[in-house]
Amino acid sequence: MSTSSTSVRATKLTLSLRKVAIVLAELDLPHEIEDVQFADVKKPDFLKINPNGRMPAIHDPNRDLTLWESGAIIEYLVEVYDKKQKLSFPAGSNEAYLAKQWLYYQVSGQGPYFGQVSTATTILSNARFSGAHIMPRLSFS
């Protein structure tokens, strides 16, 4: 399937964006990430995209579809674009439902506690971190 570039709106630091970014990369889907500031998510422009004022949100020009909620975005991307089932399972199979179960567990079990890196690091910084440790530069081998 030839695809136009999907646009993703999010603050680059949100963990939910990372989940979506990994799926986009695994499926080799062309996309652009628009960096939205946290301060702007409750403003009218973003609320038009997501009335809940949270990130990320995507727009897929191939279907003129705007979606928010990272779990729903991931389900959409694999159902529509993962035809070879690189990351997913045949529709209707037991495995397909089990994969959704774990995705929902991730979203509901972790989301409320760890929605955004900045929230987390702010809380953690109150607990134990000095400023220098809030965003460590990581090296990946």
Add this chain to the structure above:
Amino acid sequence: MKYHSEQLPSAIKRFVTEANRVTSVLETHLSEQKAGTDGTWLVGGKFSFADLSFVPWIAVFNFMVASANKEDYDLEKYPHVKKWFDSMMARSSVKNAMEAAFRQ
């Protein structure tokens, strides 16, 4: 800054407790799975979106909380999760996405 400026020990404790509880659930499940050809995965012996959805969050705990205080969160206590997490971090898609997040 819109977040609480005061320390909230009970909230932090709950946060850390919940992170460990969720990781324990993953550890137990992974320990019961048969290894697939390329590792042990949450569903069907195959890497899927279910596995990768957990990565960013574990990465934050592993790199930030554990590096500050191993008593709070230590992946070494969860050997199956650690192996699973490490194998996903080795994928270029994951590595690139997480590097981009932490670089800022």
